[in-house]
Amino acid sequence: MCSSQCFRARLLHHSHMKHLTRFIPMLLLGFALLNSHIPATATALADTVAQEAPAKKDWWTIGAEVANNSSFFGRNTARRYPYAAATLTYLHRSGLWASATSYKLFDTAGYVDETDLSVGYSFKIRDLVEANISYAHFIFGENTPLVKAVTSNALSARGALDWGILYTGLTTSYIFGENHDVFAVLENSRFIPLNPLWDGKHVIGIDPKVSITAGTQHFYETHTTTTQNKDSVLPGSGTPGSGGPLSGTPIGGIFDPSGSGKDNSKPGSGNGGTTTTTTTEEVSRFNILNYELKLPVVIYLGNFELEPAYRYAIPVNQTEGDASEAQSFYSFNISYTF
Template identity: 35%
Template sequence: MNIRLLIFCLFLVIAKANAQQDSTKATLTLAAMYNSNISYYGQVTAEKYPYVLFNATLRFHNGLYFSGGGYKLLNYGSAISETDLGIGYDHDFNDKFTAGLAYTHSFFPANSPLLQASNSNNINASGAYQWPWLKTDLSLDFAFGKQRDLFLSLSNSKEIELGSIFNENNLLSITPAIEITAGTTRFYETYIIEKSKRQNSNGNGNGKSGSAPGIINGNTTETIENSTNQFQLLAYNFKLPLNWSTGNFLAEASYQFSILGNRNQEDVKHQQSFFGLAVYYQF
């Protein structure tokens, strides 16, 4: 049986087992987001790709949810850059500990310039614990498709309420967070191969994308392959989102500073900054 079909059937079994709890109540959350560059578990390409993202999530009271969305790179091509469909389940064990399991399948166009294009499937297991002074999140991701990669992320955050503006229903808050991400980077092998193909199609490798190391030199290729199989530190991320909420509406302005630990891409700066804007509305 196809592994994607098996995963989907597993979630349907979970949904049926929990349907008796209370599946009559559901919320629909719509989201729109802009970010100055796209990243994949802390990794970026030499080219910056600002993008806009749209997402819809239908969440049931029993913890089951379905999601769908996509995004468009603002400086690459005219078509949608990626679309995705997901299914997941969250469970609150108590008022402090929550765990979840989710599966997402992504659709990428041919010749996608994105690092994650080789891994169109993702299984995520996560847990969150609310301590008296901060919240700890642990996330394990298995990404697979043309390649197979494993990622582990640990984050500590603290929500700080800044008070209300205009009236008591308009609240401001910040949630500073420190995140460490580690994993394998087999996806990078496919990325440099596809990048070389795009360069050659632009004429003798002189395209806009720059050089694609490891394609011609066999020794360099072997070095990259050995490196990508290692489970290694990928990034330290420092996040500072500012949130404004009123009723069912939430707006967010965010800044993220990342220090990259992976040295595969020599033409990528190892200090990266990301700026984002997002809006959410829940029905």
């Protein structure tokens, strides 16, 4: 059986590595970039791992995830878009990290619908205060059904405090390209180990999280296009309106939340006989966009981490024509760190 010191080291390793590997694809938050999941400091991770491997200076993580649907900062589509994703992450003891994540929507003909490239730096401000800054660039496959992004870059900054009762994180993200948006994600979580209940040697626990997302919605005004245009550009795709592949991620492939193909780029104008009026004031206003509850089960088996998760999202303050609705999301993530 794992000793108390061994268990504590594994628990700390879970806390820090989990937040990092979740942050990189979501940035967010924004993950909340962005499922996203968010990092703690690489310094804390290095200190923990150093107890067992004093000479180790860096770590690699290979991960894979599948989910039953996709969303973008609380906005989802009328049609479900399940996806699979693969991630490769490098973390240096100094706190510098880099990551590449590729997404494949199940209903598309291409092999890769989107690839996100991210770099960042994680560091500790005080013993219980952690921070991360990062940049990400988003690349899309030629035949992806995702509407081509007006924003393809993201800058994010995150601070987190472990104050005993809860682990609280605040992430701010600036998404830019042809247009721009700002987002903030406030989340509270606490990892609760369960294996001590039966003296288990492997770390098993739940990591419930409650989060609130706020931001602007220029992406909604500029990303929509008609179903006819999308079908003509991507013949045979059969996927009018599509969701970004990672929940909470500030991705470049902004989707049509309503799945209607409405053109909101100019208020009162549209194609295909359909119009939706969205004012500049509406999309520029910084509003709460989403409330979310997530309940993952975390299982550590040596260097492997398994995480089945349930998430319930409640979008609010939608602009006109936004068909996003409260719904459940299911996902499964597996990763290997070495």
